[in-house]
Amino acid sequence: MKIEKATKADYPVLIEVWEASVRATHDFLAESDLLALKSLILEQYFDAIDLMVARNDAGDIVGFSGVSDGNIEMLFIAPHARSQGVGALLVSHAIKTQAATKVDVNEQNEQAVGFYQHIGFSVIGRSPLDGQGKPYPLLHMALSK
Numbered sequence: 001m002k003i004e005k006a007t008k009a010d011y012p013v014l015i016e017v018w019e020a021s022v023r024a025t026h027d028f029l030a031e032s033d034l035l036a037l038k039s040l041i042l043e044q045y046f047d048a049i050d051l052m053v054a055r056n057d058a059g060d061i062v063g064f065s066g067v068s069d070g071n072i073e074m075l076f077i078a079p080h081a082r083s084q085g086v087g088a089l090l091v092s093h094a095i096k097t098q099a100a101t102k103v104d105v106n107e108q109n110e111q112a113v114g115f116y117q118h119i120g121f122s123v124i125g126r127s128p129l130d131g132q133g134k135p136y137p138l139l140h141m142a143l144s145k
Contacts, residue, residue, distance in 0.1 A: 001086065003093045006051035006064060013061045014053070014076075015042050021076040025109055033134055041074075049073050050098055054086050065090040072103040075112075091119055095143065106130065107137040120144050 006014065018041060022034060049066035051074075056062050062081035066074035072094055077086045094100035103121060105112045113123075125140035 001057070001062075001089055002055045003052055003089065004055065006046075006053045010053055010061060010064075011042060011046055014046065014051075014064050017061060017064060017078045018074075018076045020079050024079040024082075025111060033132075033136075037132070045073070052090065052093060052098075054090055056081070062086050063090055065094050067094050067098040067100045070099050070101050072100050075103075087115060088119060091116075101143045103141050104131075104138045105141060107139050113139060113141075116141050 015038065019034070019038060022037075046066070049068045051064060051066045053061045054063040054065075054077075061078075062084075063077035063086040064074065065072060065076075072091065075087055075090060077090075091100070103116055104127075105116060107113070107126070117123075120143055121141040122144045123139050124142045127138045127140065128135070130136040130138055
């Protein structure tokens with residue numbers, strides 16, 4: 001597994017990984033919200049964060065993460081690559097090289113909450129709405145010292 005900086009040429013694959021991952025883990029998300037987010041991510045969010053990709057030995061992108069101002073803004077793993085250490089590798093890289101210490105997680109995404117708790121994050125707050133003002137509560141988590 002190799003972690004490297006994403007390029008614009010990677011964006012079509014990244015948005016496919018994002019959508020497959022969201023469909024596998026965010027069953028609470030309305031289809032209209034998913035489609036609205038998809039265009040925002042592709043047109044704005046990818047360019048606004050420090051984006052890293054995880055490639056398997058064949059060179060295929062199997063996951064990605066994005067960090068901004070010490071906050072893990074995105075962590076998405078291709079469904080076929082879940083539970084293989086890709087997420088832990090990306091988060092470890094984000095902590096060590098991108099100064100990541102915080103993450104916001106959808107409260108309904110219990111697997112993600114458990115994942116971050118397992119690797120050392122603790123809940124420090126909660127918001128009833130997500131970043132788009134939708135009723136998908138967020139848990140604010142920080143790396144425990």
